[in-house]
Amino acid sequence: MKAAPAPAAPRAKPPAPAEAAAPPSPLESSRFTLWCLERWMSLGAPAVGRRVPGTMVVAVAALAVGIVAVIVTTSTGLNIAYADSQSHLTISRRLFDSKAPGFTQLGTVWLPVPSLILVPFVQNLWLWHTGLAAGLLGLVCLMGTACGVYRVAARIGLGRPARIAGVLLIIANPSILYVFTTALTEPVLILCMMGCFAGLAHWVTSRRNLSAGEMMVFTGLPAAGATLSRYEGWVLVVGGTVVVLVASWRRKKEWRYAIKMSLAFAVLPAVAIGWWLAYNYAVYGNLLEFLNGQYSASNLQKATADAGLLAYTHNAGLTLWTYNWSVLETAGALTVVLGIGGAIMLAWRFGLSNTALLVWVMGVAYGFSLLSLYLGQTHMNNDHSLPENWWNSRYALAVIPWLAVLAAVLVDSLSRVPTIAPGLLALVGLALVLQTAWWATDPARSSVIAEADGYIQLKAASGATDAAAYLRDHYDGGQVLMDESAAGSALLPEIGIPLVDYYNRSTGELFTAAIADPVSHAKWVFVSTADAPELSQTGVADLVYDAVKKQPSFETSYRVVFDEGDYRIYERISS
Structure with missing residues (x-):
């Protein structure tokens, strides 16, 4: 006895053609036009109490x-x-x-x-x-x-x-x-x-x-x-x-x-x-x-x-x-x-x-x-x-x-x-x-x-831009000794290192101690070597540079890793 043939699968319906996006109805267009007109009219409306339309x-x-x-x-x-x-x-x-x-x-x-x-x-x-x-x-x-x-x-x-x-x-x-x-x-x-x-x-x-x-x-x-x-x-x-x-x-x-x-x-x-x-x-x-x-x-x-x-x-x-x-x-x-x-x-x-x-x-x-x-x-x-x-x-x-x-x-x-x-x-x-x-x-x-354009050019010519980029790219921890109040050294956001890693003027006595003994405080020393009498007279000479250049042991404890224009970066020599 022959088995009854299986019923044929239902024929798939062809996909419906994609409908074109309907243009906005006249009602929608009129609403938008009305909204724009209301905004425009509000710009000339009188103030009422605390409210000023527009x-x-x-x-x-x-x-x-x-x-x-x-x-x-x-x-x-x-x-x-x-x-x-x-x-x-x-x-x-x-x-x-x-x-x-x-x-x-x-x-x-x-x-x-x-x-x-x-x-x-x-x-x-x-x-x-x-x-x-x-x-x-x-x-x-x-x-x-x-x-x-x-x-x-x-x-x-x-x-x-x-x-x-x-x-x-x-x-x-x-x-x-x-x-x-x-x-x-x-x-x-x-x-x-x-x-x-x-x-x-x-x-x-x-x-x-x-x-x-x-x-x-x-x-x-x-x-x-x-x-x-x-x-x-x-x-x-x-x-x-x-x-x-x-x-x-x-x-x-x-x-x-x-x-x-x-x-x-x-x-x-x-x-x-x-x-x-x-x-x-x-x-x-x-x-x-x-x-x-x-x-x-x-x-x-x-x-x-x-x-x-x-x-x-x-x-x-x-x-x-x-x-x-x-x-x-x-x-x-x-x-x-x-x-x-x-x-x-x-x-x-x-x-x-x-x-x-x-x-x-x-x-x-x-x-x-x-x-x-x-x-x-x-x-x-x-x-x-x-x-x-x-x-x-x-x-x-x-x-x-x-x-x-x-x-x-x-x-x-x-x-x-x-x-x-x-x-x-x-x-x-x-x-x-x-x-x-x-x-x-x-x-x-x-x-x-x-x-502003002049400052960008000045920073580039003085080496400040490259110095900031170098420290940002090479800093691997170890603290930084830097006088950010020195002329031309307001670069901390540009460098992008957390401020807790710095010894600078804003840290008060900690800064004084770090200047006196850089080796035990900071792996990195960032200085501006610019030197002019008016910088010292007005208090914006680099205090870090003024101190370390007088310390004979500094040169034997740090090596120069960046030197361009008025800026120099030192890294502590590993013992």
């Missing part, structure tokens, strides 16, 4: 531009070109990564807030080594600065074109974008100043009488942050207090109210300044250690001043000439021209109203910088100064937000003349595009970036 749009735009800037500078190493940038990264990390960790690692002269708020970002060794830690903080500062300019412009009643112009003058400025990727102190100062000005703008323009507590939180707190970021913040307190006093008197015609609100603004910054003086006295035994101590600007600039190279000191003409050229070469010609025009329109439209006083007080950094330069407390050079070189042009950066708000006042004034507004606004927009393109073809046209 702030988030500005923050996202600043974040996007800032991310690109961070990628560019970090990938090229330009973000750690300034020695001060590497020093600030080092200060933040040595608070917890050091042979002598602790709060006193903040040192003096440099105010503490920028170093303290950088601490969370430098916990990771790679973020610290690459300088990306500072870039992450800089993104926050850039967003806050752009939003601050926008909110001030909105609070004083400027329209959409003016607000956008002010923001673009910030986020399209290469000097701002570069410095905000570094660990320099200007980004934190500018962030705090703009936070204070935005708070003052809210108070000045509010129909409701804000309380003293609100004044302390929204204006006094950021002002205190500014006072502990850079010394420009100290003058902000004076100017801001005057504005609050005048505006309070005008509001109620009561001295009691005016004094109460002025104190509410000034008390936190005053406490911050008092704390800094007390800290200097407690740690160094000198209230004014930051002003006249070993590492103060006056001492470090002594050799330069004695050589007659601070030509602008007590010379008002040269002071104005030098500083204004730095402003022009960091802010850009368009920003300066629009700012000057805006200052004229501010005086014409607003007179001496509270709104005008608010905008004028934003220029306190300009006045402070001129005074510091005139008194010889600040050292700044550019390609139009005497002598001609790049030095500290970044001190002009704090003026840029003020110029941006003044420019916004001018743009708003132009936009209110219907017959000429479209053409003039288009001309301003075209000028901004051309200035941005001009900078983009050669970023070193910014004096701040030109100075």
Whole structure:
């Protein structure tokens, strides 16, 4: 009997043809269009209470531009070109990564807030080594600065074109974008100043009488942050207090109210300044250690001043000439021209109203910088100064937000003349595009970036770059003896070794003991052999090199493994 045949397998169905991606439905397109339109309209909407519509749009735009800037500078190493940038990264990390960790690692002269708020970002060794830690903080500062300019412009009643112009003058400025990727102190100062000005703008323009507590939180707190970021913040307190006093008197015609609100603004910054003086006295035994101590600007600039190279000191003409050229070469010609025009329109439209006083007080950094330069407390050079070189042009950066708000006042004034507004606004927009393109073809046209490029070339020519790379690649433990405070030796992030492995000035008595007996402390000795009388006079000569070259036993205990330019690295000879 034959078995029944097995049933045939079912026929496989041919695969269904791939469906083409469906185009967005008209409803989806209309929703996106509506969303974009709402965002656009928010940029011109009036402020309501504490809310300023459009702030988030500005923050996202600043974040996007800032991310690109961070990628560019970090990938090229330009973000750690300034020695001060590497020093600030080092200060933040040595608070917890050091042979002598602790709060006193903040040192003096440099105010503490920028170093303290950088601490969370430098916990990771790679973020610290690459300088990306500072870039992450800089993104926050850039967003806050752009939003601050926008909110001030909105609070004083400027329209959409003016607000956008002010923001673009910030986020399209290469000097701002570069410095905000570094660990320099200007980004934190500018962030705090703009936070204070935005708070003052809210108070000045509010129909409701804000309380003293609100004044302390929204204006006094950021002002205190500014006072502990850079010394420009100290003058902000004076100017801001005057504005609050005048505006309070005008509001109620009561001295009691005016004094109460002025104190509410000034008390936190005053406490911050008092704390800094007390800290200097407690740690160094000198209230004014930051002003006249070993590492103060006056001492470090002594050799330069004695050589007659601070030509602008007590010379008002040269002071104005030098500083204004730095402003022009960091802010850009368009920003300066629009700012000057805006200052004229501010005086014409607003007179001496509270709104005008608010905008004028934003220029306190300009006045402070001129005074510091005139008194010889600040050292700044550019390609139009005497002598001609790049030095500290970044001190002009704090003026840029003020110029941006003044420019916004001018743009708003132009936009209110219907017959000429479209053409003039288009001309301003075209000028901004051309200035941005001009900078983009050669970023070193910014004096701040030109100075950074110069430092990179100087480090390469002196051997510093190769010395840092050699120690980073060959270090296998055993501790390092190095004077990182010597001129040109602020290289610790670039080297990338944990700071606990170093004996240096910041380790105090441990450093002294290691210098006296290097063999029993460190396998590696990193020195700068640069020798000039002014280095010793100003306290930035290499203390390690000065000591070991006088020790006969040193040459028999160590061998030279790197010698290039001004830098030499020794490795202990195994016994």
